[in-house]
Amino acid sequence: MEVFNQILELDDEDGFYQEMVQNYLDQAIETIRLMDECFSKQELIQLGKHGHFLKGSSAALGVVHVRDICEEIQHLGDRMDPDMESEVKMSVEVALARIKPLLTRLMDEHTKAAKWFNAFERS
Secondary structure (H helix, E strand, O other), X not given: OHHHHHHHHHOOXXXXXXXXXXXXXXXXXXXXXXXXXXXXXXXHHHHHHHHHHHHHHHHHHOOHHHHHHHHHHHHXXXXXXXXXXXXXXXXXXHHHHXXXXXXXXXXXXXXXXXXXXXXXXXX
């Protein structure tokens, strides 16, 4: 809420925040689609890059659950365990196995964020 309140403070009568939110939601859906595609092709590096990208835009709007999931995907795309400090890379298979449920959670969290933004706009 803190980040979103800061964005609302910048809002003017032209609906700056509404456009920003809609652009984010559209961009997030497309990025998640690309992530699913990379997952299917086992393109971990590109998957991690998409995670990094969506992490940044999610953080900018305060969508912390999406941001956190994307950060995990970013690390796993580099075959690094986000829970460990070790520099030992995990296998592609292990990374993919850990990413799969994250992609499902990512879509769920995006849907929740979209519902929240839409409810906020109507209030």
